[in-house]
Amino acid sequence: MKLTVVGTGYVGLVTGTCFAETGNFVTCVDIDAKKVEKLSSGEITIFEPGLEKLFARNLKDGRLQFTTDLAAGLEDAEVVFLALPTPPGEDGSADLSYILGVSDSIGKLLKDYKVIIDKSTVPVGTAAKVHAAIAKNYSGEFDVVSNPEFLREGVAVDDFMKPDRVVIGTTSERAQKLMNDLYAPFVRQGNPIIFMDEKSAELTKYAANSFLATKISFMNEIAQLCEKLGADVDMVRKGIGTDDRIGKRFLFPGIGYGGSCFPKDVKALIKSSTEVAYDFKILNAVEEVNELQKLHLVSKIKTYYKDALKGKHFALWGLAFKPNTDDIREAPALYIIDALLAAGATVTAFDPEAMKNVQRVLGDSIAFSNDQYSALHHADALIIATEWNEFRTPVFDKLATLLKSKTIFDGRNLFDVDYVRGLGFYYESIGRP
Ligand SMILES: NC(=O)C1=CN([C@@H]2O[C@H](COP(=O)(O)OP(=O)(O)OC[C@H]3O[C@@H](n4cnc5c(N)ncnc54)[C@H](O)[C@@H]3O)[C@@H](O)[C@H]2O)C=CC1
Numbered sequence: 204m205k206l207t208v209v210g211t212g213y214v215g216l217v218t219g220t221c222f223a224e225t226g227n228f229v230t231c232v233d234i235d236a237k238k239v240e241k242l243s244s245g246e247i248t249i250f251e252p253g254l255e256k257l258f259a260r261n262l263k264d265g266r267l268q269f270t271t272d273l274a275a276g277l278e279d280a281e282v283v284f285l286a287l288p289t290p291p292g293e294d295g296s297a298d299l300s301y302i303l304g305v306s307d308s309i310g311k312l313l314k315d316y317k318v319i320i321d322k323s324t325v326p327v328g329t330a331a332k333v334h335a336a337i338a339k340n341y342s343g344e345f346d347v348v349s350n351p352e353f354l355r356e357g358v359a360v361d362d363f364m365k366p367d368r369v370v371i372g373t374t375s376e377r378a379q380k381l382m383n384d385l386y387a388p389f390v391r392q393g394n395p396i397i398f399m400d401e402k403s404a405e406l407t408k409y410a411a412n413s414f415l416a417t418k419i420s421f422m423n424e425i426a427q428l429c430e431k432l433g434a435d436v437d438m439v440r441k442g443i444g445t446d447d448r449i450g451k452r453f454l455f456p457g458i459g460y461g462g463s464c465f466p467k468d469v470k471a472l473i474k475s476s477t478e479v480a481y482d483f484k485i486l487n488a489v490e491e492v493n494e495l496q497k498l499h500l501v502s503k504i505k506t507y508y509k510d511a512l513k514g515k516h517f518a519l520w521g522l523a524f525k526p527n528t529d530d531i532r533e534a535p536a537l538y539i540i541d542a543l544l545a546a547g548a549t550v551t552a553f554d555p556e557a558m559k560n561v562q563r564v565l566g567d568s569i570a571f572s573n574d575q576y577s578a579l580h581h582a583d584a585l586i587i588a589t590e591w592n593e594f595r596t597p598v599f600d601k602l603a604t605l606l607k608s609k610t611i612f613d614g615r616n617l618f619d620v621d622y623v624r625g626l627g628f629y630y631e632s633i634g635r636p
């Protein structure tokens with residue numbers, strides 16, 4: 204099949220590459236000429252494990268190409284994916300200007316039947332708006348399908364190639380058949396393609412992300428309670444996670460959820476609810492808990508230093524919003540840095556992949572280190588903000604020698620409390636005695 208993917212970011216590039224991998228011919232369109240130039244010349248633009256190999260192979264084999272020209276991209280394509288940004292507007296609602304702007308252009312370019320697929324996360328009713336935007340300029344036959352994406356950054360290729368489920372919102376039989384053919388290679392192991400109406404598909408995406416965010420905020424509150432009551436959240440997590448009805452995953456407390464999606468999607472669902480006069484009480488609390496949790500570790504640090512952070516210097520391990528990505532959108536580490544700098548402290552950070560992106564945002568307001576150990580020089584304490592694997596079993600002797608004081612504030616509960624304290628460290632983590 205010949206496909207077009209409009210928007211070549213985290214979702215678009217993974218989507219385009221994975222569809223090319225199953226034999227389709229994919230043209231990725233992006234407005235960013237520099238990005239298109241890099242990708243066309245074989246340079247990958249994001250860090251995503253496993254993606255580079257597939258990208259290189261499909262580019263070489265001619266199944267994947269990149270352009271800034273939407274008209275050229277649309278030529279001969281049967282299906283057109285929209286993987287465009289839907290950032291939060293000022294009032295928290297999803298900004299649909301990218302999606303509707305491109306839909307308007309598509310309407311002017313269509314000459315024959317195509318299926319236009321919303322892969323971006325969009326509020327209920329967007330498929331109808333996309334349909335209307337195209338129909339303004341094109342009176343022929345076309346279908347608009349809602350096909351939300353559930354991939355996680357860091358494991359995006361695996362999530363895309365072996366999805367738990369594929370959700371397709373359409374009432375058109377013609378579009379259903381096409382989508383079924385397109386996704387057949389990805390669900391061979393028996394995971395379902397779930398067909399539904401467009402609105403339900405759109406809401407499914409927000410419900411999934413909001414439910415996962417709720418799990419995290421719930422556990423962050425349990426962690427707060429553990430700290431006050433002297434219980435251990437790791438034990439509570441294991442104790443409840445073994446119940447199939449609850450499940451083991453997404454029960455890790457920490458420094459709040461970040462990333463480009465949970466924060467914005469929770470906000471957008473609250474806003475959508477408000478628009479239909481529904482007060483989504485749980486989600487308001489989920490968001491409030493997350494805001495507080497992002498600075499919980501800083502509160503601990505302030506308490507430890509009796510609010511005297513001026514002149515203190517911290518080593519920070521981890522900047523990305525989670526491991527195995529270079530993405531720093533809404534990364535909790537950035538909130539921690541802001542709070543430390545505002546209190547007069549200085550920071551030297553290390554992250555295996557995200558330093559360039561942070562440098563672009565923060566300039567030289569913090570220092571960066573080329574490896575995790577040299578970040579520790581002259582630091583009063585180590586702060587851990589992202590659970591990269593290489594941070595999990597550090598050489599504690601080196602930490603002891605390099606740090607000014609054997610002090611660790613761990614926002615991701617990486618180490619065994621008794622072990623680290625046994626080595627003579629002052630060690631604080633989240634929700635553990
Ligand atoms: N990042 C993720 O893990 C996931 C994101 N999503 C959703 O997918 C959508 C896209 O997210 P990301 O890929 O993270 O965004 P992104 O910001 O990484 O990529 C968006 C791309 O669209 C391009 N673009 C903007 N305007 C354009 C235009 N008029 N024509 C062509 N290209 C244009 C940008 O240059 C950029 O390359 C969002 O709605 C997001 O909520 C859904 C699941 C996972």
Ligand SMILES: O=C(O)[C@H]1O[C@H](OP(=O)(O)OP(=O)(O)OC[C@H]2O[C@@H](n3ccc(=O)[nH]c3=O)[C@H](O)[C@@H]2O)[C@H](O)[C@@H](O)[C@@H]1O
Pocket residue numbers: 324352353354355356357412415419452453454455456457458459460461462463464465524525
């Ligand atoms: O819509 C999206 O963009 C995507 O959002 C999330 O994926 P992602 O943001 O890549 O990352 P997650 O692994 O979900 O982590 C999100 C945040 O929650 C935090 N988290 C996660 C799990 C947990 O137990 N505890 C916890 O604090 C992470 O540290 C991170 O800051 C969803 O997991 C994907 O299914 C969805 O497609």
